[in-house]
Every structure is written in C-alpha cells, then in structure tokens.
Amino acid sequence: MKSLFLLVVAFVAVRSDNDDNAARLLASKSILNQFIVEGKELTVEYSIYNVGSSQAYNVELSDSSFPEEDFQRVSGSLNVKWDRLAVGANVSHAVILKPLRPGYANFTAAQVKYYPTEESQAQQVGYTTAPGEAGIVGLKDYERRFSPHIVDWATFAIMTLPSIGFPFLLWYRSKSKYDVKHKKN
C-alpha cells in the first residue's frame, strides 16, 4: 500500500537553487476512515519522506483546514515540528478529530515548511496531498444502517407476544383439560 501511494504522491515542493546537496520532502495526508460520521472519530494521518540528499532542518507541519467550529480535536496536534529529518527517513503523524456537523467537507492540503540545508536562510514551503471532498454522514443515518437495533428487536418481540401468546394459551388450556380427563379414565 505504501509503495503504491508513493507513486501517486504529487511533487509540489518548490525547487531550490542548491539542488545537489539539499533535502527534498514529500508529504502525504490521508483520511483513514471507511465512513466519516458526525460525532465519531475522524483519523487523519500525515507522512513526510525525505527523498533529498541532505538532512532537512526545522520541519514544520501546519494544517489549517479543520476549523474549530466544525471539527473538535480529540487527540494529536495540527501544528507540529521536527528538529531534523535524516536522508531517506520518514516520519508519520496522526491527528484524531470529531466532525461536529454532517454534510460535505473538502479536505485540502496541509503546509510543510523546512530548511533544505543547515546554512540555508530561505525556508522551503511545500504542501501535502489533499484527500479531496468527502461526505460526513449524519449520526442518525449511520446508526439506522449499522447499529445492532437491540431495543427495536426487543420491542418487536413484545409486540408479537399477544398474537402468538393468545392461541398458545387456548391450546394449553384445552390440552391440560384433556390430560386431566385422560387421567380420570
């Protein structure tokens, strides 16, 4: 799976003038949910790979595409940094959010800033991949489809009791009368 998405990842990092011995970061952002449901956890995973020929310094990842009023933070931070990222190394970061409203949401890219060499003064700015638009299902619709409906089945069982219980009672009464007569004989 990882090698597949590496092929798909977009090379949007701005080229630096010092390409021979500079760091180059590729970053991806992906939503790990099968279903995005209002009030349930939304798992976002970021991966940053250094495919350049030097260590990257002061790598900062900041994601401003989850406004506070629409997404509640459960775990993880949306603005993080790493001191260094070695050549050929990768880091992954996860953030857990809770969508507060159903509807369509457009998941856009997060920003990655870093210094490609130790002496460089200009910070390189790049972006992660964007998962794109996805729908956030309302909690009621999700539960209607996926919850075990135990209360509904119990109610149904109680409702069927009269139509099954009444004939059963009649039969039981007549059976017990018949048995008593048989014993008398």
Place this chain on the structure above:
Amino acid sequence: MATSTKILALAVLAVLPLLMNASTCIGPQVTSNVYTTSEASMSISTVFVVEVAVKCNNGEKDLLLFADVNGHMVPATQSGTGKFQVSWSDEHKKLPAGTYGVRFFDEEGYNAVRKEKRSGTDGSAVTPIFTVNVKHSGTWTGPYVQTEFVATCVALLVWYMAYRSKSFLMS
C-alpha cells in the same frame, strides 16, 4: 592537597553534564494522554497517539526526544514547548489488545540505542528517560452475531415448536 584535587575532580564531574551541548532532562515530570483506535470502521488501520507534556527539574527547554515504538526509533514530534507527540499505525491484526510500553530517550539515549543495535543487540538495556504505557482495549470490528440473525433463529425456533406440537396432535 590530595583531598582538594579530589574535590576539584568531583566538582568538574558534577558540572560536566551541564557543560555538555546535548540537552538532558533531569527529573522529568510527565503527563501523558493516550488515544487508540476503538472502532475498525472509523479507521482502516489501528492508530496509537501518545501525547506527553514534560517538565524538567533543570528547566531544560530545548529537549529533543526520541521514542522506541515497537522496536523502531522515531523522533518525537514537538507540538509546543515541552509537549511531544508520538503516533504510529499498523493493521488491526498486528496491534491486538494489550499494553504497549513506549520508551522515551534523549539524544544520548538515542545514540546509545543506535550503537547497541549496530552491535547486534536490540537496545533494550539502555534506560529511557521515562516510559509511557499504552493500554489498547482492542479495535471493535463488529458484533459476533448480528441481532437480525438472532431474531430469525428465535422466530424459526418458535415456528418449529408449534409445527411439532401440531403434527403430534394430528397424528
């Protein structure tokens, strides 16, 4: 004279860690917050997120932490002064329920573990600055038996009992 040189040597040894460039944390006070994936439909792989806030007795601000995650050394993400986060993910089957210990090292510890790993051992002899225990109660992949299945079975059972007593009566 001998005692004064001894005292001098001891003083130098005591001051030496402070003079070293590598940042160390003496007497860390750690508060941790742990999250693990609870439902499989909310994530295609189980994700563990460990957030720690570290306060050092020596007031160290530029602390660099590395974490040992399942035998793999990763740098801890900095999410604020003294706040770090370590996250990792894997398939649901590979991360079953249980307690996972995450060891945190500073730069010295990290280099020591790397050295040990290069010489063949697994680096578990190095003492970490602190350890966080992650309790994972397993990822719920759905009920064992669907309630609809149970309801169907009960209905069939009731029907079978009625049919049996009816055929008994008729015979």
